[in-house]
Ligand code: HEC
Ligand code: HEC
Ligand code: HEC
Ligand code: HEC
């Protein structure tokens with residue numbers, strides 16, 4: 743009996759939580775200020791540096807990390823060295839101080855997401871992240887909520903699993 747009430751209460755909490763997260767979606771349009779000016783438009787757009795040069799193999803594992811200062815210095819040891827910005831970057835490098843980039847896309851801990859299955863199925867970065875190569879400041883361009891994930895999984899073109907344990911631990 744008690745177990746049954748607990749189950750019902752659990753379901754109600756789930757429903758309320760889904761409703762809550764649907765109403766107050768903090769993601770789309772989120773574009774936090776970064777501690778250091780970095781333009782994707784200049785790098786990935788104008789200079790056509792491939793995404794994978796800095797975001798090493800986002801399909802190879804669950805994490806698509808943001809590059810460290812060493813990666814920047816591959817070029818900036820020689821490129822634009824008279825710029826004040828690059829001099830500051832170089833001091834980070836020389837003092838071994840990482841740049842503390844602010845996370846833009848951030849799923850709650852109970853959500854399981856990996857780039858791997860998506861990239862394996864040929865879904866382009868643009869489909870989820872928008873035209874990053876035209877952004878001076880990275881901005882979230884989709885809802886990144888549960889409805890958004892499930893809508894695409896349900897789409898017959900993709901036909902990906904939609905049972906709860908696919909995405910929740
Ligand atoms: C020269 C290196 C470089 C290249 C090339 C590059 N990025 Fe980035 N990317 C960064 C850095 C540094 C950050 C962290 C700072 C920021 O958010 O702007 C970042 C952040 C991001 C983020 C946000 C990460 C988060 O916290 O959620 C996304 C998404 C992203 N990049 C996608 C792309 C895509 C797609 C491309 C190709 C069109 C690309 N990047 C090319 C360096 C690069
Ligand atoms: C593959 C080469 C390459 C990498 C890697 C790279 N950059 Fe650049 N960066 C460039 C080029 C090319 C320019 C344009 C230089 C110019 O127009 O004079 C540039 C310009 C810049 C500028 C503007 C400089 C100015 O004042 O005009 C900043 C800031 C910058 N990069 C930061 C970064 C950071 C931070 C990273 C690492 C996350 C990074 N870059 C990684 C090639 C690179
Ligand atoms: C199916 C949608 C989808 C595709 C396709 C996709 N991403 Fe992501 N990306 C996400 C989600 C969701 C997150 C947030 C993950 C988290 O917070 O745990 C994310 C986070 C990131 C981050 C932040 C660092 C991290 O891993 O948390 C970077 C950088 C990134 N993506 C780059 C890329 C690049 C580059 C591509 C193309 C090669 C790409 N993404 C393709 C959905 C996608
Ligand atoms: C643009 C379409 C699209 C979006 C958006 C999308 N997915 Fe997917 N997802 C797929 C496809 C396609 C697969 C691969 C299915 C397969 O290979 O069977 C997949 C696979 C997965 C898998 C692996 C499933 C398995 O067991 O094989 C997980 C986990 C996952 N997605 C979570 C998410 C989460 C969480 C989000 C939202 C943050 C999301 N996805 C957004 C299309 C999408």
Ligand code: HEC
Pocket residue numbers: 755756757759760762763764767849850853886887888891892895903904905906907908909910
């Ligand atoms: C394709 C991936 C996917 C599937 C399948 C999925 N979810 Fe989710 N779910 C998410 C994502 C992503 C979030 C985070 C949304 C947000 O924070 O806006 C979420 C959030 C939630 C939340 C809200 C928690 C909070 O932080 O507000 C609950 C409750 C939930 N899911 C339950 C379920 C149940 C029950 C099922 C099965 C019927 C399910 N989910 C299936 C991706 C998925």
